[in-house]
Amino acid sequence: QVTLRESGPALVKPTQTLTLACTFSGFSLSTSGMCVSWIRQPPGKALEWLARIDWDDDKYYNTSLKTRLTISKDTSKNQVVLTMTNMDRVDTATYYCARVIGPQTGHDYWGQGILVTVSS
Amino acid sequence: DIQMTQSPSSLSASVGDRVTVTCRASQSISSYLNWYQQRPRKAPKLLIYAASSLQSGVPSRFSGSRSGTDFTLTISSLQPEDFATYYCQQSYSIPYTFGQGTKLEIK
Secondary structure (H helix, E strand, O other), X not given: OOEEEEEOOOEEOXXXXXXXXXXXXXXXXXXXXXXXXXXXXXXXXXXXXXXXXXXXXXXXXXXXXXOOEEEEEEHHHOEEEEEEOOOOHHHOEXXXXXXXXXXXXXXXEEOOOEEEEEOO | OOOEEEEOOEEEEOXXXXXXXXXXXXXXXXXXXXXXXXXXXXXXXXXXXOOXXXXXXXXXXXXXXXXXXXXXXXXXXXXXXXXXXXXXXXXOOOXXXXXXXXXXXXX
């Protein structure tokens, strides 16, 4: 059974760095073809893809956010971590992690999401 | 970045209706197009991948098709649980991009 769960702070202040963890089970990120993405959704708005890390440690980022994002994995802990620097109120959103098998398929399993509010 | 344009942005329909949602890519994405359903306060759920392949466990009333850079999600007979927001997403190239969503409401 595949599960993913996001964890991290619910509230961050402007200019702070956000660190989110995605802890998963039911698959290994060392298996060829396995990838994990981070996707966010501001309240009432559309989904926005942020970053992806692959089984071979390749990393990919949203074009407009790439200077602020870092994605990493700890295969032994079954965890993927996303950091986003210089948080702003417009970064208030629900952040999801999701699995994708093979980089050109859909995200088949998603975490429940974590709402992060940026406010002073 | 590849732009994905969905239409309509909202749609009212009745149980039993046949509905279609369209997504247009700004350039060729072959068949690397996925459809998701999102119910309120829930994570998205993958319905269709590779333009027309039904994800395991998804009812057969959902189907997808492609014509060039135009993609269509069809629900053959709406059920009460289908009233939700639908998103397309291209997986042809990085960065992945989503459409702006289509909200399907009860008439």
